[in-house]
Amino acid sequence: MAILKVNNLIKKFGNFTALNGVDLEVSQGEIYGFIGPNGAGKTTTLRILLGILKATSGQATIFGMDAWKDTVKIHKRVAYVPGEVNLWPNLTGGEVIDLFVKLRGSNNKRRREELIERFDLDPTKKCRTYSKGNRQKVALIAAFASDADLYILDEPTSGLDPLMERVFQEYVTEAKKEGKSILLSSHILSEVERLCDKVSIIRNGKIIESGSLEELRHLTRTSVVLDTKEPIADLGKVKGVHNIERKNNLLYFHVDSDQMDEVMKYISQFGIIKLEVAPPTLEDLFMRHYKVDGGGH
Amino acid sequence: MFRELYTNTGKLAGFILRKDRIRLPVWIISIVVFTFLIASILPDLYATGADRQIMAETMKNPAITVMLGPGYGLDNYTDGAMMAHFMLLFSAIATGIMGILLTTRHTREDEEEGRIEMIRSLPVGPLSPLAATILNITLANIVISLVVGFSLYSLGLEDMDLGGCLLYGASLGVIGIFFAALTGLFAQLTSNTRATIGYSFGFLILAYIIRGIGDVENETLSLISPLGLILRTQVFVNNYWWPVFLTLGISVIIFGISLYLNSIRDLGAGFIPTRPGKRNASRFLLSPLGLSFRLQRTSIISWTIGMFILGISYGSILGDLEGFLNTSGIIQQMIPEGEGLSLTERFMTMLMTILSILGTIPALMYVLKLSYEEKRNRTEYLLSKAVSRNKVIGSYTLIAILAVPIIQLMSILGLWFAAISTMDDAITFNTFFKAGFVHIPAMWIMVGLAVFLIGYFPEHVSLTWLYLGYAFFVVYLGDMLQLPDWMSNLSPFGHIPQVPIEEVDITKIFILVLISIVLTFSGFIGYSKRDIQG
Ligand SMILES: Nc1ncnc2c1ncn2[C@@H]1O[C@H](COP(=O)(O)OP(=O)(O)OP(=O)(O)O)[C@@H](O)[C@H]1O
Ligand SMILES: [Mg+2]
Numbered sequence: 001m002a003i004l005k006v007n008n009l010i011k012k013f014g015n016f017t018a019l020n021g022v023d024l025e026v027s028q029g030e031i032y033g034f035i036g037p038n039g040a041g042k043t044t045t046l047r048i049l050l051g052i053l054k055a056t057s058g059q060a061t062i063f064g065m066d067a068w069k070d071t072v073k074i075h076k077r078v079a080y081v082p083g084e085v086n087l088w089p090n091l092t093g094g095e096v097i098d099l100f101v102k103l104r105g106s107n108n109k110r111r112r113e114e115l116i117e118r119f120d121l122d123p124t125k126k127c128r129t130y131s132k133g134n135r136q137k138v139a140l141i142a143a144f145a146s147d148a149d150l151y152i153l154d155e156p157t158s159g160l161d162p163l164m165e166r167v168f169q170e171y172v173t174e175a176k177k178e179g180k181s182i183l184l185s186s187h188i189l190s191e192v193e194r195l196c197d198k199v200s201i202i203r204n205g206k207i208i209e210s211g212s213l214e215e216l217r218h219l220t221r222t223s224v225v226l227d228t229k230e231p232i233a234d235l236g237k238v239k240g241v242h243n244i245e246r247k248n249n250l251l252y253f254h255v256d257s258d259q260m261d262e263v264m265k266y267i268s269q270f271g272i273i274k275l276e277v278a279p280p281t282l283e284d285l286f287m288r289h290y291k292v293d294g295g296g297h
Numbered sequence: 298m299f300r301e302l303y304t305n306t307g308k309l310a311g312f313i314l315r316k317d318r319i320r321l322p323v324w325i326i327s328i329v330v331f332t333f334l335i336a337s338i339l340p341d342l343y344a345t346g347a348d349r350q351i352m353a354e355t356m357k358n359p360a361i362t363v364m365l366g367p368g369y370g371l372d373n374y375t376d377g378a379m380m381a382h383f384m385l386l387f388s389a390i391a392t393g394i395m396g397i398l399l400t401t402r403h404t405r406e407d408e409e410e411g412r413i414e415m416i417r418s419l420p421v422g423p424l425s426p427l428a429a430t431i432l433n434i435t436l437a438n439i440v441i442s443l444v445v446g447f448s449l450y451s452l453g454l455e456d457m458d459l460g461g462c463l464l465y466g467a468s469l470g471v472i473g474i475f476f477a478a479l480t481g482l483f484a485q486l487t488s489n490t491r492a493t494i495g496y497s498f499g500f501l502i503l504a505y506i507i508r509g510i511g512d513v514e515n516e517t518l519s520l521i522s523p524l525g526l527i528l529r530t531q532v533f534v535n536n537y538w539w540p541v542f543l544t545l546g547i548s549v550i551i552f553g554i555s556l557y558l559n560s561i562r563d564l565g566a567g568f569i570p571t572r573p574g575k576r577n578a579s580r581f582l583l584s585p586l587g588l589s590f591r592l593q594r595t596s597i598i599s600w601t602i603g604m605f606i607l608g609i610s611y612g613s614i615l616g617d618l619e620g621f622l623n624t625s626g627i628i629q630q631m632i633p634e635g636e637g638l639s640l641t642e643r644f645m646t647m648l649m650t651i652l653s654i655l656g657t658i659p660a661l662m663y664v665l666k667l668s669y670e671e672k673r674n675r676t677e678y679l680l681s682k683a684v685s686r687n688k689v690i691g692s693y694t695l696i697a698i699l700a701v702p703i704i705q706l707m708s709i710l711g712l713w714f715a716a717i718s719t720m721d722d723a724i725t726f727n728t729f730f731k732a733g734f735v736h737i738p739a740m741w742i743m744v745g746l747a748v749f750l751i752g753y754f755p756e757h758v759s760l761t762w763l764y765l766g767y768a769f770f771v772v773y774l775g776d777m778l779q780l781p782d783w784m785s786n787l788s789p790f791g792h793i794p795q796v797p798i799e800e801v802d803i804t805k806i807f808i809l810v811l812i813s814i815v816l817t818f819s820g821f822i823g824y825s826k827r828d829i830q831g
Contacts, residue, residue, distance in 0.1 A: 047677070050677070050680070050681045051680070052677050052680050052681065052828070052829045052831075053828045053829070054826070054827070054828055071680070071685065071686075072683050072684065072685045073683075075681060075682055075683040075684070076683040078681070080677075080681035082674070082677060082678075082681075084674060086673050086674045086675060087675070088592060088675065089488075089489055090489075090592075091574070091578075091582075091591070091592075092573075092574035092575055092576070094574075094575060094576040094577050094578065095574065095575055095577070095578040095582060096578075097578075098577055098578035098582070098583060099578055099582060099583055099588060100678065100682065102578075102583040102584075103583070103584075103585070103679060103682035103683065103684050104682045104683055105682075105683050123576050123577075124573045124574055124575065124576050125573060125574070126573075126574055128488065128489070139678075152681075
């Protein structure tokens, strides 16, 4: 069941087109990764979903309601963490958490205390004295302390240390287990890879790739490390083989995923001593998309 | 070592100048043109010596002294003496405000926004940002001093010699420098922009009040206030330079102290300490209204007390005024006619308008806080929760709207307390109350205008300040400069009946309230339709 649906979303700031036909669909119980280079339009998309910006055209619905018109009803069930957390300097972290939780409409004291402890935050400090990571923790605690059905997270971990990042991932996984949905924009690809069921890549205001990690991998190349008894002749001429390099008598190359079978048949003729096959990482995917057409930005 | 502290101050000053390439010329040109225009029309307004002498008689009035400062050369009221008496204090306040705003912008504001951190990571000395800022503003004030001085001289007025003109210019410039240095000090002591601006303006207002009381009651008191001190130059009458040099010396000392404080504190920190706070929010904070009240609590309390004190200080001259008015005939020319009313009551209406305009400042601050919050990306927290836009803008508007009658009441109480203790034939509380509360619709229109701009033109909200400044100018100097009626009609305060001289026109009041409601609600509509920056 689709919880969040974005259809041909266009957003212009004056003459500048920030979003140029974005489509997204997040189903219940899904963790959805949203990645793309700086200035691609991630934050803009999320802000439209939150009804803070008004789309120039296109639809954005959450729980089947219009993201611009039904903001209050939608927000009762949505938790949001912005990338740049800028809090009121003279309120304490504890006060801000209480305020945020209350404004969403739920209140769970025990969970709040648990989160504060897990994230290791001193809630009696004034926000002006918090580091970037600590400000982010305040927003994360407020988000997870409220009982939301959808979490919209815009680079929520850019300031967290690895320990805290682990805690964050646990809470995200837990939320997913409870059947909640998460839309996660992030530049930390390993995090997206570990957490997300589906990923969309946005560039220059357009979604250029979407699907489960499996599907995306299928679209790309597998990296292979090979050593054979006899030297391989004409590997470069085999269909689907790219980027051949030779280092320490080993051959490194990439294979188009759909040509794997043919390539394996070919190389086995030369007597395989060693063969390592690695699926492409999200980073490979990402790099490939950005490097095409000169990388965009 | 010394050099290292100030590395690249010059380049940084150039950079600051670039950032201010529009702002600074606008300030300088406004101040210069304003001075020049007034100086060129005054001789026509009061063409003959006799005209000026009549004016001088009315100016001997203690209420005028509180407003404009002591009149020098009233026995021989030349163009120069008149110019200095009318304009010096106000122009000096303008350069003071310029000093406060520009200094805050390049010191504490840049620091709070993390920009100083970026700059300090470059090969730039730790004291360079402060030094470069003060250097720039000092240069700007020197430019103002010279251009004002020479342009006045170029008018070739008989009683305005070169020395006097330059002294006039220098008096303006040195106040600009003083307030820049003072703001530089507050930028070290406090740890955020609003507090820096708040303390600096607080000091300016205090300086104005002390001077007002001192000018009437006690000369020494006036010398404590930089604004009082600078009037002692007695420009175009005796041309004393010592107040200029004294103010400059004090500015240098203040600047030195702030450099020292800057050198011993951490980046981003202040000296007014922050205490650990509450673990949990009180129930009162947990709503947009509670939040916006809490964020402005200190400001609300200080302004409420401040307006009371301002009321007392204006009220304290009513006794002196009573004595003066009963012996002076000419004054009637200045003050509106009214049957069966004492002259003090008539004068009180003008006082009330001025207090109302000043009381509009905090009300505007409370509503414009919303746009400050938006610029700092803090409204998106509220709007991403189950909170409607109307509720967010409504909370800030409500505080501003409610603040208006409370602030009015405080200044009325101040006036009344002072009146009953200084006047023989005291004005009744009822009269004060009516005269004060009748201004509320105009104040609400100003608030409504701010809401309207927040809704439709969020980049231009500061126009409200300009408009309020205009309203103030028209009331304060309108009579003396014989400004045409349409100019005062452009301000909402120009449409407020002058109770008790005029009757309260219910229809008019109703229309004014209606305008404020329309402005406010259309602002709400605009706000709920537009993109929020953050
Ligand atoms: N209010 C605005 N006015 C004009 N342009 C804007 C505005 N907000 C965003 N943009 C532009 O829209 C584009 C998309 O910005 P957005 O913030 O959505 O990028 P992003 O994908 O979140 O990038 P990052 O990874 O750096 O956070 C950028 O080019 C940005 O400059
Ligand atoms: Mg972003």
